[in-house]
Each structure stands twice: as C-alpha cells, then as structure tokens.
Amino acid sequence: MVLRQMDAGKCLTAAAATGNTREVQRMMEEGRVHPDTTNEYGRVMMMGNPKVASLLLQKGANPNVQDKYGIAPAHDAARTGFVDTLQVLVEHGASVNVADKNGALPIHIAIREGHRDVVAFLAPRSDLKHVNTSGQTAVDVARASRVPDMVDLLFAHVHS
Incomplete structure (x- = not known):
C-alpha cells in the first residue's frame, strides 16, 4: 500500500x-x-x-534538507538540545553552517535556547563570524542572551 x-x-x-x-x-x-x-x-x-x-x-x-523557512534538521536538533542527534547528522554529512531564512545557523539557535552542550559541540564546527539578518554573530547572540558563561564557551572556540 x-x-x-x-x-x-x-x-x-x-x-x-x-x-x-x-x-x-x-x-x-x-x-x-x-x-x-x-x-x-x-x-x-x-x-x-x-x-x-x-x-x-x-x-x-538528506541531512541538509530545508523547509520553506530554511530550517534544516540541524536547526531543529539545536533548538531542542539534541546533541546526540546533531552528532549523527554531522556524521552523515549535515552542514552546521546552513542558514535559515533569518540567517541563523544552528549555533545561533542553540545559544538562544541556552543549550551549552550543543553550543560546545557546534562551536568548533561553526562559522562563528557568520552574521544573521539582524547583523549578529554567535558571540553577539550569546551576549544578548545573558546566559552565564555562554560567551566564555564561545571564546574558547574563536580562532582569530
């Protein structure tokens, strides 16, 4: 059937x-x-x-398939805090540097939601200089979120 x-x-x-x-x-x-x-x-x-x-x-x-809002499975996993699923997605070729319609990468979303373990996983794999449509980098989003130690977590992964 x-x-x-x-x-x-x-x-x-x-x-x-x-x-x-x-x-x-x-x-x-x-x-x-x-x-x-x-x-x-x-x-x-x-x-x-x-x-x-x-x-x-x-x-x-397709690990990088996006819906009409540009949301890919990595965005959903980052939003909900599923670090294990993100690992599986990345192992199968998912890009963590695909932006949604707002220009947000999965790391922007994980920071906003306060998922430290997801941020720690994404930070070394993400383009931390990428700006969303509001002109914010991941560090800017972390500062705005006021989640304790989130900025420090990102700075540990920022490469000049």
Whole structure:
C-alpha cells in the first residue's frame, strides 16, 4: 500500500517523533515512504531521536534538507538540545553552517535556547563570524542572551 504523500509525511513524522524505529522502518519499506517526506505543515522530519535519525539517514534522508523557512534538521536538533542527534547528522554529512531564512545557523539557535552542550559541540564546527539578518554573530547572540558563561564557551572556540 502506498500512502498519499501528505498522509505519509504525517505518519512518518508521528512515528519518528515517538522514537518508533520499527514503524519508521516499516513505513519506508512497506509504504514506500521517502525519508524526506514532509508533514501537513510542510516541515521536513525533525530528527529528535538519534536512532531514528540514523535510520532515516541510512535510508537516504538528506541531512541538509530545508523547509520553506530554511530550517534544516540541524536547526531543529539545536533548538531542542539534541546533541546526540546533531552528532549523527554531522556524521552523515549535515552542514552546521546552513542558514535559515533569518540567517541563523544552528549555533545561533542553540545559544538562544541556552543549550551549552550543543553550543560546545557546534562551536568548533561553526562559522562563528557568520552574521544573521539582524547583523549578529554567535558571540553577539550569546551576549544578548545573558546566559552565564555562554560567551566564555564561545571564546574558547574563536580562532582569530
């Protein structure tokens, strides 16, 4: 049985969001659902579970696919603090230097959300001189966030 694309995206998103690797695998094999299928909101899969992310990537998901807002899986993982998923994404070729429509890199989002472990993972891999559409670098976002030690964490990774 082949699901309509919208229904397939909704079902795949639900299975992935709950970490149901068995259902994700079944849908891709039996339902012939592509791992980059979008849900009813036009969003690509948020890979919040490293096992599901790995499975989807092994089945051909594009680690750099962006939705209409320019949000890639790395942005979603950074926003929600899923450092394990970010590691899987990077291992499968995800760029942490892809900007969304606001010019934000995943590190900008992780800083804003206060996810220190994600920032520590992203900092040595990110273009810390990249500016978002507001003209802010990662360090500027860290200063504005007033999260204790966030600026120090970034300065430990800034290379002149």
